[in-house]
Amino acid sequence: MTLSVIIPALNEAENIGAVVEAVLRAKPHEVIVVDGGSMDATAEIAAQAGAIVLTSPPGRGLQQRLGAERAQGEALLFLHADTKLPENFPAITAEILRRKNIAGGAFRFKLEESGLVFGWIERLVDWRCRFFDLPYGDQALFVRAEVLKLIGGYPALPIMEDYELVRKLKRVGRIEVAEEEAITSARRWRRLGALHASLTNIACLAAYKLGVSAETIARRRRT
Numbered sequence: 001m002t003l004s005v006i007i008p009a010l011n012e013a014e015n016i017g018a019v020v021e022a023v024l025r026a027k028p029h030e031v032i033v034v035d036g037g038s039m040d041a042t043a044e045i046a047a048q049a050g051a052i053v054l055t056s057p058p059g060r061g062l063q064q065r066l067g068a069e070r071a072q073g074e075a076l077l078f079l080h081a082d083t084k085l086p087e088n089f090p091a092i093t094a095e096i097l098r099r100k101n102i103a104g105g106a107f108r109f110k111l112e113e114s115g116l117v118f119g120w121i122e123r124l125v126d127w128r129c130r131f132f133d134l135p136y137g138d139q140a141l142f143v144r145a146e147v148l149k150l151i152g153g154y155p156a157l158p159i160m161e162d163y164e165l166v167r168k169l170k171r172v173g174r175i176e177v178a179e180e181e182a183i184t185s186a187r188r189w190r191r192l193g194a195l196h197a198s199l200t201n202i203a204c205l206a207a208y209k210l211g212v213s214a215e216t217i218a219r220r221r222r223t
Contacts, residue, residue: 103173
């Protein structure tokens with residue numbers, strides 16, 4: 001099963017080269033970096049590291065939709081620029097997507113830093129996946145290209161795009177979370193504070209489920 005890895009990026013010059021090189025070592029079909037108008041050398045570094053580089057207006061949902069439309073792989077994996085995959089991720093992805101009644105998958109959530117607070121965040125994410133079948137984008141969501149096309153492509157939303165993708169996938173099958181971990185940066189939790197970041201995520205989800213538009217949520221989150 002050929003695999004395209006799609007990485008939305010914005011001002012990720014510090015991380016993008018190492019991320020692309022690590023992904024390419026696993027020999028996927030292609031790595032596509034979709035740059036959302038970076039003010040630094042993100043696009044140039046990604047191209048030098050071996051990625052196909054596309055440009056897009058900013059917005060993770062819009063960037064990932066553009067990357068998915070360009071991708072040639074039979075399966076697509078959406079990777080945040082601050083997240084590290086297990087070395088054998090192509091085999092893990094293919095094995096899960098070949099299972100019966102599977103619409104998509106993700107990896108277990110792991111933060112790059114240890115500590116009591118970060119440990120509790122990891123447990124909460126694990127419970128969310130276990131009891132609500134709801135992984136998020138920082139767990140490297142993956143899906144067959146034909147299934148993504150069936151549900152209308154990657155949601156081009158300014159926020160909640162990963163939740164909307166999972167919601168649509170669950171209409172056609174199960175979401176399987178691998179035992180292997182995707183290790184993501186704790187920089188957002190450090191910047192905002194762990195409690196504030198977690199409560200913000202919960203508030204955004206609640207508002208979206210109550211019918212508030214993604215555009216409104218994104219606008220209020222920026223203020």
